[in-house]
Amino acid sequence: MTNDAVVVTRDDQAAVATVRMNRPDRRNALTTELKVALRDALEDVGQDPQIRAVVLSAAGPAFCVGQDLGEHAEALRSGAEEPMRTVPEHYNRITSALTTMPKPAIAAVGGTCVGAGLGFALACDLRLAATGVRFATAFSGIGFGGDSGLSATLAHAVGASRATDLLMLGDAFTAESARDWGLVREVVAAEELDDKALALARRLANGPTAAYAEIKIAVALGTVSPLSTVLEHEGAAQSRLAATEDHRNAVEAFLAKEKPTFTGH
Structure with a gap:
């Protein structure tokens, strides 16, 4: 363009x-x-x-x-x-x-x-x-x-x-x-x-872009919100990320001593 x-x-x-x-x-x-x-x-x-x-x-x-x-x-x-x-x-x-x-x-x-x-x-x-x-x-x-x-x-x-x-x-x-x-x-x-x-x-x-998106939100929230609000958000974000293919595959790769591949899903 x-x-x-x-x-x-x-x-x-x-x-x-x-x-x-x-x-x-x-x-x-x-x-x-x-x-x-x-x-x-x-x-x-x-x-x-x-x-x-x-x-x-x-x-x-x-x-x-x-x-x-x-x-x-x-x-x-x-x-x-x-x-x-x-x-x-x-x-x-x-x-x-x-x-x-x-x-x-x-x-x-x-x-x-x-x-x-x-x-x-x-x-x-x-x-x-x-x-x-x-x-x-x-x-x-x-x-x-x-x-x-x-x-x-x-x-x-x-x-x-x-x-x-x-x-x-x-x-x-x-x-x-x-x-x-x-x-x-x-x-x-x-x-x-x-x-x-x-x-x-x-x-x-090439990295975990779903995690990056959550990091952006959490850091922005953390600059203006009390810790209790940030902790609540982090818990919800980790639950969302735990359901991603990227997280599951990265955990398996870590255990296998292999480099993970991230797709953003």
Whole structure:
């Protein structure tokens, strides 16, 4: 699937889809066209049972610099309703597509990642970043608070105090700082980023994707719920997973000292 704003490639053999933002000349600034295309692409691959892992990436020297402020300013001047609708119609649905898809999502951050771009990266389950990448929240600089889930995902990742600092002051931080804070799994050479992200996606696609889906739900629940609620959920999740072929086959493989094969069923 390809259009001017987003390119989706599927590796059917590996059961991996790559969703690539494709406005390199504008540093993947988020126009309505790009937001709609990204939302629809992520919802599509998220619901596709043939896809077992997803990579979110971007063409050009930037991952995403957030909202296209030229388009935004034009809409504000005209009195259009678009600036008020874009959060529920675009940003929230993009973030939700990444956080709720029942499969792992990996962000391959190859360049500047700010604003909603950072929100989308943090909505993924795992992140890789290229050496030299700079991150920032950027919202307060234009008189905004956070969106794209950043108010929650950033606080959960680095703690409320540091998240408040980053959101209020908007100071940029490096890929190495992001790694040290736990935001990024690994910092790699730019020329290795795509291959490393695909290798990680393939590894996950070969794993127990039903268990991964339950892990995503449980971790999200665990950040906002009391322990009693988490324990109840974990018990129900383990019961669901105990009935899967993946679990039963993996137990038998363990006892036979063999490597398990997972199918997602």
